[in-house]
Amino acid sequence: MLLSEIHKSTKEKFDEFGIQTSEIDSRTIIKKILNLSDKDFIMDTKISLSNKESEYLSKVVLQRLSGKPLSRIFGSKEFFSMKFDVNEFVLDPRPESEILVEKALHLIQENNLKSILELGVGSGCIIAAILSNSIGTKAVGVDISEQAIMTAKSNLIKNGIKNFDLVVSDWGLSLNRAFDIIISNPPYIKTNEIKNLNKNVKDHDPLISLDGGVDGLDCYRVIANQSTQLINEKGYILVEIGHDQAKGVEKIFGNNDFLLTNKVKDYSNLDRVLIFVKKKIKK
Ligand SMILES: C[S@@+](CC[C@H](N)C(=O)[O-])C[C@H]1O[C@@H](n2cnc3c(N)ncnc32)[C@H](O)[C@@H]1O
Structure with a gap:
């Protein structure tokens, strides 16, 4: 045949x-x-x-x-030309998150940023892609799911990455230092919209990686608030967002004295990544 x-x-x-x-x-x-x-x-x-x-x-x-995605059938997914194991404890890495990686790499190189924090690592795809494409950087990654942290650790090791620490933590609560760049793709789906998601997603991605609360913005509130302590003076914060969340997320970060410097679109021309810096407070 x-x-x-x-x-x-x-x-x-x-x-x-x-x-x-x-x-x-x-x-x-x-x-x-x-x-x-x-x-x-x-x-x-x-x-x-x-x-x-x-x-x-x-x-x-x-x-x-x-309705099972191929990544769930074969247990792995390619992201940023690297291979990642995927299981029931982690989000299936999404191609649009490569935009977050590209923007982070650009800022890291341009501003010689060294210390990286990822909030909500999941499979570890984002932090692995950044670490393996930047020189002299070191990262801390956190996730509230112990199984996700174990998956991320195994994925980073399999990809030959050494310069990282992974911690089980409720966002940045257990951290007591500041970083040059913070990255996060937090859960951002409105709770009552989860039931309407495609079967590919709602039946296979863990709820904890999707559910962003009543208005989808709960995690941004916590992350923006904690970032005031977790980011260095000249640092950058990059967050992935849902297509209709730019205004809401900008407001949340604005209330925490962060200024939106760049809004990045995805391949479908939808708002996908927001980049914030600390507002300069006039003395
Ligand atoms: C949308 S997934 C992103 C995973 C991965 N960064 C990616 O882009 O494929 C969000 C991640 O945040 C984690 N998470 C949810 N609530 C959290 C919390 N309170 N503290 C830390 N991590 C949390 C979830 O377990 C999940 O791994």
Whole structure:
């Protein structure tokens, strides 16, 4: 059987169920199960599936049709060209969070920032991407979930990263020092909107990584308030936000004497990252 035939029939099944990523999902699954390269795909190699491969393929296709994301089926996800283990205790790393990483790396390089704090590390994808792409930096990452911290630790080690400390903590409560840059992608979905999320998300991402309280902004209130003690005088705070939260989050940080310096859009032209500095208080 030609590879293209297996791909076509798999993709068609996904199309029937309205899976919008049918092309890439089918390709990824087949490549993974048969251990194939992109070149094998282009060459349209002729292959015969063993019974075991055939059964595995059907099982994975069924799981995907039931709404399970590929990262949850295979237990890993690529982020910033690095590989991260994903499990039920951590958020599935999102491509849009790469924007947060890019902006942080730019600020770190431009301003020679050295100490980094990430609030809510989850799988560790953000802090790992920043540390492995900056020189002379050291990071502390916190998460309230002990299992998330264990997952992040294993992911950082697997990616060869050493210059970090990971702490189980309710945001920055257990920290008593200040940092050059604080980064956070906190839970920001309104509690009563969680039930309306796509099955991919609501059935697989941990609630604690999604629930931002009644107006979705609870975590920003705590983070902005704690950041007054956790950020150095010339430091930067970068937060990821929901598409309609820029005004609300700007106000919360403004009330804590932080000034919005940059609002960054994502690939869909929606507000995604806000960057704050300390307001200069006139003496
Ligand atoms: C949206 S997820 C982001 C995870 C990861 N940084 C990423 O972008 O993939 C938010 C993270 O914040 C953590 N979290 C929620 N409440 C927290 C709290 N009170 N203190 C510390 N971390 C918290 C969750 O466990 C979760 O890992």
